[in-house]
Amino acid sequence: MDTKKRLYVGLLASSLLIMFLLLVLIWYLITKRSLLVNHIIIIILAAVVLVIFLMLGIGLMALVIMILRSRTIPSLESLAQRVHEMLFPLALLVGGVVGINKEKILRSYIAVNNYLVKSRRLWLRGEQIMILLPHCLQNSECPHKITVDVKNCKACGKCSVGDLKKLADNYHAVLKVATGGTLARKYITERKPSAVIAVACERDLSLGIQDMTVLPVIGVLNCRPHGPCVDTGVNLEEVESALKSICKGG
Ligand code: SF4
Numbered sequence: 422m423d424t425k426k427r428l429y430v431g432l433l434a435s436s437l438l439i440m441f442l443l444l445v446l447i448w449y450l451i452t453k454r455s456l457l458v459n460h461i462i463i464i465i466l467a468a469v470v471l472v473i474f475l476m477l478g479i480g481l482m483a484l485v486i487m488i489l490r491s492r493t494i495p496s497l498e499s500l501a502q503r504v505h506e507m508l509f510p511l512a513l514l515v516g517g518v519v520g521i522n523k524e525k526i527l528r529s530y531i532a533v534n535n536y537l538v539k540s541r542r543l544w545l546r547g548e549q550i551m552i553l554l555p556h557c558l559q560n561s562e563c564p565h566k567i568t569v570d571v572k573n574c575k576a577c578g579k580c581s582v583g584d585l586k587k588l589a590d591n592y593h594a595v596l597k598v599a600t601g602g603t604l605a606r607k608y609i610t611e612r613k614p615s616a617v618i619a620v621a622c623e624r625d626l627s628l629g630i631q632d633m634t635v636l637p638v639i640g641v642l643n644c645r646p647h648g649p650c651v652d653t654g655v656n657l658e659e660v661e662s663a664l665k666s667i668c669k670g671g
Pocket residue numbers: 559560563564565567573574575576577578579580581582583584
C-alpha cells in the first residue's frame with residue numbers, strides 16, 4: 422500500500438480504535454458504578470453529550486427560524502451554518518437508508534444554503550462578486566479557450582456562455598470558467614471575491630459549498646439535456662436573480 426492510501430486507512434483504523442476504546446470506557450464506567458470517580462466521569466460525559474445536543478438543537482432551530490423568516494439571526498448565524506455543515510453527512514446517510522434519492526437531498530441542501538446566504542442581505546458591488554461557470558457549459562465544438570480568458574468567447578449563441586458574459590458585464594461581476602475544483606479555488610484565491618455565484622451539478626455544488634465555508638456561495642443548478650458534463654445549460658434568469666439578491670446594483 423502506498424503512503425497516500427496508508428494515511429487514509431491509518432486514520433480510519435484509528436477512528437475505529439478510538440470508538441472501541443470509548444465503548445470499553447463506557448461499559449467499564451457502567452459496570453463499576455459503585456466507584457465515586459466513575460460517577461463523576463459519567464456525569465462529566467453526560468454533560469458534554471448534553472451540551473453538544475443542545476448546541477445542535479439550538480443551531481437547527483435557528484436554521485429553521487431563519488428559513489421561515491427569510492432573515493438571518495446574526496448572533497446565531499455561524500452556529501446555524503456549523504450545524505448545517507455538521508449534520509449534512511448524517512442527513513445523507515439517513516436519506517440513503519430510507520431510500521431518498523441522493524440528488525434530491527443535495528438539491529435541498531443547496532436550496533437551504535442559498536436561503537442562508539440570501540438572508541444575510543449582502544449588499545455587494547458587482548466587482549466583489551464572482552460568477553463561476555463549469556467548463557461543460559461551453560459548446561463542445563467551440564475552439565475558443567474560455568478557461569484561459571472568458572473574453573475569448575465570441576458570443577456566437579451556440580451556448581449560454583455569451584449571454585452570461587453580457588450579464589456579468591452588466592453587473593460588473595467577475596466571470597470565470599473552471600475545469601474543476603482546483604482551478605475554481607485558484608480563481609477564488611487570486612481574485613478574493615466577497616461572494617460567489619456558482620453554476621454546476623448537484624454534486625459539484627454541494628462539494629464546493631462545503632469547501633468554501635467562510636465564503637458565501639449561491640448555487641445555481643445547471644441543466645443537462647445531453648447527459649452529464651457535456652453541452653450543459655443554465656437558466657439565465659436564475660443566475661440574474663442570484664446576482665440581484667446580493668448585488669447593490671441589482
Ligand atoms: S457562445 Fe462563446 S463559448 Fe459558446 S460556442 Fe459561442 S464562442 Fe464558444
